[in-house]
Amino acid sequence: MVVANSRQACLYLVSEGRPEKQISLFWEDKHTTRFGRMGWSLPKFQRHIQEHIKQRAKETVENLGKMIPFRKAEFLFTVAEEGMEAEMKKQLPSSLKKKQVPLLSLDTHDPDHKILSGAFEALQKISREKAEALARHILEEAQPMGRATTGPEPTLSALQNHQVERLVFDGRFQAHGWRCSKCGFLGMGGLPAACPLCQEKALSAELREDIVLKAHAQEVALFFTENFIPLVKAGGVGALLKFKISSGTRKQFTR
Numbered sequence: 001m002v003v004a005n006s007r008q009a010c011l012y013l014v015s016e017g018r019p020e021k022q023i024s025l026f027w028e029d030k031h032t033t034r035f036g037r038m039g040w041s042l043p044k045f046q047r048h049i050q051e052h053i054k055q056r057a058k059e060t061v062e063n064l065g066k067m068i069p070f071r072k073a074e075f076l077f078t079v080a081e082e083g084m085e086a087e088m089k090k091q092l093p094s095s096l097k098k099k100q101v102p103l104l105s106l107d108t109h110d111p112d113h114k115i116l117s118g119a120f121e122a123l124q125k126i127s128r129e130k131a132e133a134l135a136r137h138i139l140e141e142a143q144p145m146g147r148a149t150t151g152p153e154p155t156l157s158a159l160q161n162h163q164v165e166r167l168v169f170d171g172r173f174q175a176h177g178w179r180c181s182k183c184g185f186l187g188m189g190g191l192p193a194a195c196p197l198c199q200e201k202a203l204s205a206e207l208r209e210d211i212v213l214k215a216h217a218q219e220v221a222l223f224f225t226e227n228f229i230p231l232v233k234a235g236g237v238g239a240l241l242k243f244k245i246s247s248g249t250r251k252q253f254t255r
Contacts, residue, residue, distance in 0.1 A: 001077040001119050002060060004084045005108040006053055009060045012116070013067050019116065023063050027056055050083070057087030075099050075126070077119045079106045101126070131223035135168050135231040138238040147244045151235030152177075153188045156207070158239050159214055160186065166240040167215050168223040173236030175207040186210055211237070 001012040006027070013021040064076075076099050080088060089097065106118045141148035149155045152175040158164050177188040180195035181203050187196075188207075195202050215222055225231055231238060 001079075001115075002064060002088070003079045003108055003115055004057075004060055004088065005081040006049075006056065006084060009056070009063075009084075010112075011060070011064055011067055014116070014119065021067060023067060025056075025059060025063065027052070053083045054087050057084055057091050060084075061088060061091040073099055075101050075123065077101050077103055077122060079103050079108055079110070079115055079118075081108060127224070128226060131168055131225045132228050134166060134223050134240065135170075135225055135228055135238060138168060138240050139230055139234060141240065142234070142238065145244060147241050148238060149241065150231075150238040152207070152237055155235075155237050155239045156186055156188060156211060158241055159211065159218070159220070162218060163241050163243070164215065164218070164220050164239040165242045166221045166223065167211075168225060168231065168238050169208070169212075170228050170231045170236045171224065171226045172232055173208060175211070175237070177205060177207045178202040179205040179207075179210055186214065 001014055003010045003012075008027065009025040011023040011025075012019050073096060076092075076096055078085065078088070078100060080102075085102065089100070092100065101122060103115070103118050103122060106115055110118075138148040138150060140146075142150040149158050152173075155164075155167070156175075156177075159167070175188065177186060178191050179186055179202065180198060180200055182200035183195060183198045185195055185197045186205075186207055187202070191204055192202050194200065212222065
C-alpha cells in the first residue's frame with residue numbers, strides 16, 4: 001500500500017491483515033514560497049514542480065519494488081494526491097497497474113490506523129465479490145457432466161481424490177462427520193466401525209476446519225462468502241474441479 005503526496009510517501013507491506021514492513025520517504029521544498037523572488041514565471045515554476053513530482057513518484061515506485069517483487073503483490077492500494085497518483089501510474093509496471101486499487105474515500109493526511117482500516121475493508125469487499133463470483137460459477141457447473149461439486153459430501157470426496165482446483169465456503173457452513181485417528185481420512189455421516197482405508201478407529205468430528213487444512217495441504221485456493229444464500233442453499237460449500245467428472249466416475253478412497 002502507498003500513501004503519497006508531494007512532500008512525503010509511506011509504503012506499507014501488509015500480509016494477512018497486519019503491517020509487516022514500512023518505508024517512509026520525505027522531501028523538502030525550500031523554493032515553494034519564493035519562486036517570485038527567483039525571477040521565475042508561473043509556467044516555468046509549474047514545470048519545475050511537476051518535475052519534482054515526477055522524480056518523487058519514481059523514487060516511490062523504486063522503493064516499492066525493493067519492498068516486494070511486483071509479481072508477488074496481490075493488490076496495490078493507493079491513497080495519493082492527484083499529481084502523485086498520475087505520475088505513479090506512469091511509473092508502475094503494467095503487471096502492477098492491473099492490481100492497483102485507489103482508496104478514494106481516504107486522504108493522505110488521515111492517521112495510519114484509518115488508512116489501514118480502509119485498506120482492510122476494501123480487501124474484504126474485493127475478496128467477498130471474488131468468492132461470490134466463483135460460487136455462482138460453481139453452481140452453474142455443478143451437474144453430472146460439469147466441472148464442479150456442491151454440498152459437503154461430494155466436495156469432500158473430490159478433495160480427497162485430489163480433484164479440486166478452487167474451494168469456496170460460506171461463513172455459515174458446518175459439516176458433521178468423522179476423522180480416522182491414524183491416517184486422517186475424513187468421512188460424512190454416521191461413525192463407521194473402522195476407517196475404510198486403514199481399518200483404524202474413526203472419531204466423531206466437525207469437519208469444517210479439517211476440510212480447510214486438507215485444502216491448504218493440497219495448495220487449493222480457498223474463497224469465503226458471508227451468508228451468500230445461493231451457496232448456503234446448496235450446502236454451504238462448493239468446489240471447482242481440475243477436470244470434468246462423468247456421472248459414472250466411481251468414488252475413490254485416497255488420502
